[in-house]
Amino acid sequence: xxxxxQSLFLSVREGDSSVINCTYTDSSSTYLYWYKQEPGAxxxxxxxxxxxxxxxxxxxxxxxxxxxxKHLSLRIADTQTGDSAIYFCADQYNAGNMLTFGGGTRLxxxx
Amino acid sequence: DAGVTQSPxxxxxxxxxxxxLRCSPKSGHDTVSWYQQALGQGPQFIFQYYExxxxxxxxxxxxxxxxxxxxxxxxxxxxxxxxxxxALYLCASSTQTGREGYGYTFxxxxxxxxx
Numbered sequence: 001x002x003x004x005x006q007s008l009f010l011s012v013r014e015g016d017s018s019v020i021n022c023t024y025t026d027s028s029s030t031y032l033y034w035y036k037q038e039p040g041a042x043x044x045x046x047x048x049x050x051x052x053x054x055x056x057x058x059x060x061x062x063x064x065x066x067x068x069x070k071h072l073s074l075r076i077a078d079t080q081t082g083d084s085a086i087y088f089c090a091d092q093y094n095a096g097n098m099l100t101f102g103g104g105t106r107l108x109x110x111x
Numbered sequence: 112d113a114g115v116t117q118s119p120x121x122x123x124x125x126x127x128x129x130x131x132l133r134c135s136p137k138s139g140h141d142t143v144s145w146y147q148q149a150l151g152q153g154p155q156f157i158f159q160y161y162e163x164x165x166x167x168x169x170x171x172x173x174x175x176x177x178x179x180x181x182x183x184x185x186x187x188x189x190x191x192x193x194x195x196x197x198a199l200y201l202c203a204s205s206t207q208t209g210r211e212g213y214g215y216t217f218x219x220x221x222x223x224x225x226x
Contacts (some may be wrong), residue, residue, distance in 0.1 A: 004153075033214050042115075042201055042217040043154070088153055098144065098167050099215060101153035
């Protein structure tokens with residue numbers, strides 16, 4: 001079946017850049033998403049990218065997509081302690097279809 | 112504008128019991144999906160409701176069932192609860208066409224503990 005994989009943990013210093021990586025197996029994925037989950041909370045949509053794009057920038061967030069390698073990354077510039085959370089990537093075949101999530105990457109930002 | 116509302120926030124049930132979780136979607140959304148998130152894992156898709164019908168279903172047993180009402184709100188029912196059903200249950204709303212924005216809007220979830 002379809003699979004989405006993420007590394008488990010990332011630790012950075014405040015002010016540094018963070019890069020969270022994700023790989024997926026479904027070449028038919030049309031939309032790819034990044035969600036953030038803080039302790040005890042639901043999922044907050046951070047950004048998304050269409051499969052026909054290579055890059056998308058949204059303030060401190062940069063998403064890179066390598067469709068050939070089925071690799072997605074999220075770069076957070078000037079990482080702050082408030083960015084500490086679990087980050088999930090997810091893919092979707094078509095608008096309205098189910099999302100398939102990775103296992104999440106826990107980002108720890110040290111002061 | 113209220114986002115996705117779920118109730119209750121926490122619930123403790125005994126093995127073998129039945130539970131009903133409730134969800135009100137974001138205004139303008141017509142599709143409701145349910146996800147199960149076990150501790151330390153990513154959300155797993157249970158099923159999706161649109162036009163009061165189950166449109167897609169993940170790899171979950173028939174003990175998991177749902178319903179969507181004419182006002183788009185939804186319920187998730189789980190029968191014969193097992194210890195392994197303990198998880199955060201997330202409701203997400205969306206539109207079929209993406210005209211209200213892409214991706215899902217998630218609620219804060221219902222934490223179910225089965226003892």
